[in-house]
Amino acid sequence: MAMIERTEWYDLLRATNWTPKYVTEDELFPEEMSGHRGIPIEDWETYDEPYKVTYPEYVEIQREKDAGAYSVKAALARDKFLERADPGWISILQAHYGALALAEYGAIVGEARMARFSKAPGNRNMATFGMMDETRHAQLQLFFPHANCKLDRKWDWAHKALHTNEWAALAGRHFFEDIIHSRDAISMGIMLTFAFETGFTNMQFLGLAADAAEAGDHTFSSLISSIQTDESRHAQQGGPMVKLLVEKGMKADAQRLIDIAFWRSWKLFSVLTGPMMDYYTPMEHRSQSFKEFMQEWIVGQFERSILDMGLDKPWYWDQFLRDLDETHHGMHLGVWYWRPTVWWNPRAGVNPDEREWLEEKYPGWNDTFGKCWDVIIDNLVNDRVEQTLPETLPLVCNMSNIPIVGTPADGWNVKDYPLKYKDRLYHFGSEPDRWCFEQEPERYADHLSFVDRFLAGMMEPMDLSGALKYMSLAPGEIGEDAYGLAWADIYKEMAHKKAG
Amino acid sequence: MSQDASLNNMVGPIVRAGEVADAVAEAMEIDNPGKEVIVDDKLAYLRISVEDECILRKETMEEVLGHSFEMRELEINLSSFAGKIENTKDYVRFYFERHL
Numbered sequence: 001m002a003m004i005e006r007t008e009w010y011d012l013l014r015a016t017n018w019t020p021k022y023v024t025e026d027e028l029f030p031e032e033m034s035g036h037r038g039i040p041i042e043d044w045e046t047y048d049e050p051y052k053v054t055y056p057e058y059v060e061i062q063r064e065k066d067a068g069a070y071s072v073k074a075a076l077a078r079d080k081f082l083e084r085a086d087p088g089w090i091s092i093l094q095a096h097y098g099a100l101a102l103a104e105y106g107a108i109v110g111e112a113r114m115a116r117f118s119k120a121p122g123n124r125n126m127a128t129f130g131m132m133d134e135t136r137h138a139q140l141q142l143f144f145p146h147a148n149c150k151l152d153r154k155w156d157w158a159h160k161a162l163h164t165n166e167w168a169a170l171a172g173r174h175f176f177e178d179i180i181h182s183r184d185a186i187s188m189g190i191m192l193t194f195a196f197e198t199g200f201t202n203m204q205f206l207g208l209a210a211d212a213a214e215a216g217d218h219t220f221s222s223l224i225s226s227i228q229t230d231e232s233r234h235a236q237q238g239g240p241m242v243k244l245l246v247e248k249g250m251k252a253d254a255q256r257l258i259d260i261a262f263w264r265s266w267k268l269f270s271v272l273t274g275p276m277m278d279y280y281t282p283m284e285h286r287s288q289s290f291k292e293f294m295q296e297w298i299v300g301q302f303e304r305s306i307l308d309m310g311l312d313k314p315w316y317w318d319q320f321l322r323d324l325d326e327t328h329h330g331m332h333l334g335v336w337y338w339r340p341t342v343w344w345n346p347r348a349g350v351n352p353d354e355r356e357w358l359e360e361k362y363p364g365w366n367d368t369f370g371k372c373w374d375v376i377i378d379n380l381v382n383d384r385v386e387q388t389l390p391e392t393l394p395l396v397c398n399m400s401n402i403p404i405v406g407t408p409a410d411g412w413n414v415k416d417y418p419l420k421y422k423d424r425l426y427h428f429g430s431e432p433d434r435w436c437f438e439q440e441p442e443r444y445a446d447h448l449s450f451v452d453r454f455l456a457g458m459m460e461p462m463d464l465s466g467a468l469k470y471m472s473l474a475p476g477e478i479g480e481d482a483y484g485l486a487w488a489d490i491y492k493e494m495a496h497k498k499a500g
Numbered sequence: 501m502s503q504d505a506s507l508n509n510m511v512g513p514i515v516r517a518g519e520v521a522d523a524v525a526e527a528m529e530i531d532n533p534g535k536e537v538i539v540d541d542k543l544a545y546l547r548i549s550v551e552d553e554c555i556l557r558k559e560t561m562e563e564v565l566g567h568s569f570e571m572r573e574l575e576i577n578l579s580s581f582a583g584k585i586e587n588t589k590d591y592v593r594f595y596f597e598r599h600l
Contacts, residue, residue: 007588
């Protein structure tokens, strides 16, 4: 039987803007959820998704993808990679799953909002597949780490992390609730699918896959790069939204949404992906530096696609490029120092040869961040471990909800960006973080950062033990140095030789 | 300050490493005569780049692979792409609307 070519019936098939009889169009598509911005429904019907798929095609292709990911896992399960993996690599996996597995469920909600409330039929159709994609990602990333729960309680944080008030989980929730859960379908589509998914997820799901392949973790490499094949399809939903908004004279609206989502994504990845790539991955397995991956994926590929839409570079672009050399080093320093407060074991990654690598990739590293590590190393060499552990809390940004960092020592630029709003003093880690707040203060004003909560007496007793209890970090889950500080032995030997 | 790498015109697929990725790299050479096809091997993926615009045809993929191949099967390994995409039964095209 001759089949009619898909391109000839697809547009008709998904023309599902029927005329409602029992409710008005406004009741069917309330602006708060739909975000149609008063653009007539006929114009939304011109939304032309670049990546078209039908349900039978979707099922066939997704089945192949899953068969691949699960069979790689099954085949390599006997290989017992985790038993010989570097402890730093295991920390990467535990941090990754905890930060992202449940966030995928959040993304299902976002896709569902477009599937129900977008006035563009093409958007609704693709978002239906997007919902199923995100369900797949959530399930895969809970199932894969679950097999390891018998090895170590930290694996359980794949499921647990986002249910807790652990500070990094709190930062992740604040971000995802801002760009996914509390925006109309169109704003969410631009912020999540365009800014986050065509941009930043490539860093964590492809950049990291390259390091995973180098490290010999083919199960993880295959898993996350397979997940990203779904993203590359459903992330295409945001582009036609931006196009329509630009055509309707709403370029500033689209630009603002992207600028907020871009900056917030950057800050989250500076604390998550940055340390993983430049410090946790054993040096011999680093395919590129974090900055080089950012240059490849975010600057070279993603920002270029923004320009192709007729939008402009974010107003903070020059600062962003400068920060690629700095921010994540400060984040790493903080996460390692406050290591009891995370659910993975941070790897210091500052052996003499690693410092040489850092200096080569980030000229000036030894005169800035290196000087802080000199103090830490000196304390470890002289058996003053307690001085490498926190007794107080860092200053936390009221937008990113991660520590306020800057470059220390010779490059000193650490600075708080305060803002007084309705009698409350807020603190921000940068001008763009403060700018995000100022765009819609009421959206963010009531939120309490981790430190705000501590000062409000929400953690008892008011010390590290109270903070750990508040974060649901139980013994066996509390982070420690990935090598039990054995990495400092080389510095002890060096000091010994020098003295002898 | 870092050089601004956003000022480029490279488009093309990023394909998970394997048989299909190697075939795409080879087919791109055939389907885009006169254009330089840059293949950057990142072990987990191949970044295949061409300036401004490039095309990948189903029949070329079948020729290179030596068996039948539906264009939609590319998605199984297409982790990302630079530029915009046009997807049809017979070919996939990557392109930019504006040359910088």
